[in-house]
Amino acid sequence: ETGVTQSPTHLIKTRGQQVTLRCSSQSGHNTVSWYQQALGQGPQFIFQYYREEENGRGNFPPRFSGLQFPNYSSELNVNALELDDSALYLCASRGHQETQYFGPGTRLLVL
Amino acid sequence: GQSLEQPSEVTAVEGAIVQINCTYQTSGFYGLSWYQQHDGGAPTFLSYNALDGLEETGRFSSFLSRSDSYGYLLLQELQMKDSASYFCAVNQAGTALIFGKGTTLSVSS
Numbered sequence: 068e069t070g071v072t073q074s075p076t077h078l079i080k081t082r083g084q085q086v087t088l089r090c091s092s093q094s095g096h097n098t099v100s101w102y103q104q105a106l107g108q109g110p111q112f113i114f115q116y117y118r119e120e121e122n123g124r125g126n127f128p129p130r131f132s133g134l135q136f137p138n139y140s141s142e143l144n145v146n147a148l149e150l151d152d153s154a155l156y157l158c159a160s161r162g163h164q165e166t167q168y169f170g171p172g173t174r175l176l177v178l
Numbered sequence: 179g180q181s182l183e184q185p186s187e188v189t190a191v192e193g194a195i196v197q198i199n200c201t202y203q204t205s206g207f208y209g210l211s212w213y214q215q216h217d218g219g220a221p222t223f224l225s226y227n228a229l230d231g232l233e234e235t236g237r238f239s240s241f242l243s244r245s246d247s248y249g250y251l252l253l254q255e256l257q258m259k260d261s262a263s264y265f266c267a268v269n270q271a272g273t274a275l276i277f278g279k280g281t282t283l284s285v286s287s
Contacts, residue, residue, distance in 0.1 A: 069220065100274065109182075109265050109277030110221065123273030157220065165209060165228070165269050169220040 069093070071160050071170035079176045085146045088173045092139040092160030099141045100167065101133060104155040116141060153177045180204040182278035184266055189284045190256050198251045198281045200266035209269040210242050210249045215280070216262045224251065226269070253283070261285045 070093040080086050092099050098117045102110035112125035116135035130146040139160070145152060153176050159167035182202045190196045200210070209228035213221040225233050227242035227249060239252040253260060263282050267275040 069222075071220075102275075102277075107279075109267075109279050110275070112274035112276065115273050125274060159221075159275075165211065165226050166223045167211075167275060168223070169213075171220045 069168035069170065071158065071168050073156075073158055073170040073173050075173055076171065077174045077176075079178065080148050081178050082148055082150060084148050084177075085144065086148060086175065088143045088145075088156050088158075088175070090141045090143070090158035090160075090170055092141065092158070093162070093168060094139055096139060096160035096162045096168070098161040099135055099139075100159045100161070101141075101143045102157040102159065103127075103152075104157060104172070106154075110157055113143070148177045150177050180268075180276055182266055182268060182276065184264075184278045184281050186279070187282045187284070189286070192256055192258060192285060192287050194256050194285075196253045196256060196283065198253075198264050198266075198283070200249045200251075200278060202247050202249075202266070202268050202278075204268045204270070204276055206270040206273075207244070207247075207268055208271040210240070211267045211269055211275065212238075212240050212251045213265045213267060213277075214262050215265065221265065224264075228269075256285045258285050258287065 100115040101113040104110040115123040135141040155172045159169045212224040225240040242249040263280040267277045
C-alpha cells in the first residue's frame with residue numbers, strides 16, 4: 068500500500084474524445100509524475116510536477132497536459148484521443164528521497 | 179538517445195538464485211532503481227543504487243557499476259510469489275524515471 072490513489076480504475080472512450088485522470092499523492096510529497104504503460108512495455112515518462120509547476124516532460128505531444136493542486140492531488144488530461152493512447156496510466160509521488168511511489172493506475176481503452 | 183537493455187524473460191525454480199542484468203545509455207544519470215510489477219498491479223520499489231557497489235535488502239540485492247553503465251538485481255531463495263515483471267530504471271536528477279522494457283520472471287515449483 069503506497070498511499071497513492073487513482074481514479075477511475077478503468078475507462079472506455081472513443082477516438083477524438085477528451086479524458087481526465089486523477090491522482091491523490093501521499094501527504095507531504097511535493098512531486099508527482101505521470102507515466103503511460105502500454106501492454107508488455109515499461110512505463111514511459113509523460114511529465115512531472117513540483118509544487119504545481121511542470122518541471123519535466125517526456126516525448127509526448129501537447130495534447131497531454133496536467134495540473135497539480137496544493138492538496139497533493141493532480142490530473143492528467145488527454146485531448147483528441149487516439150487509438151494508441153490505450154494504455155495503463157500511472158501516477159507516482161515522491162518526497163525528498165529518490166523512491167517513487169506508484170498508484171494502482173487507470174486503464175484507458177480508446178475505441 | 180536513451181536506452182536500457184534487460185532480458186525479456188527469465189525462468190527459475192523455487193529456492194534458486196536469479197540475476198537480472200541491466201545496461202543503460204542515458205543522459206543525466208543520477209542512479210539506478212529496480213521495480214517489481216505483478217500482473218495488473220502498480221510498480222513497487224525494490225532498491226536504488228546511486229553509488230557503485232552492492233545494496234542488500236533481505237532476499238534482494240542490487241549492484242551498480244557506473245563506469246560500465248551496468249547494474250543487476252539478484253534475487254535469492256526464490257519463491258512462487260516472486261513471479262512478476264522486474265524493471266530497471268534510470269533516475270534522472272530531479273525528474274523522470276526512464277524504464278527498461280522489463281524482465282518477466284517465472285518461478286516454478
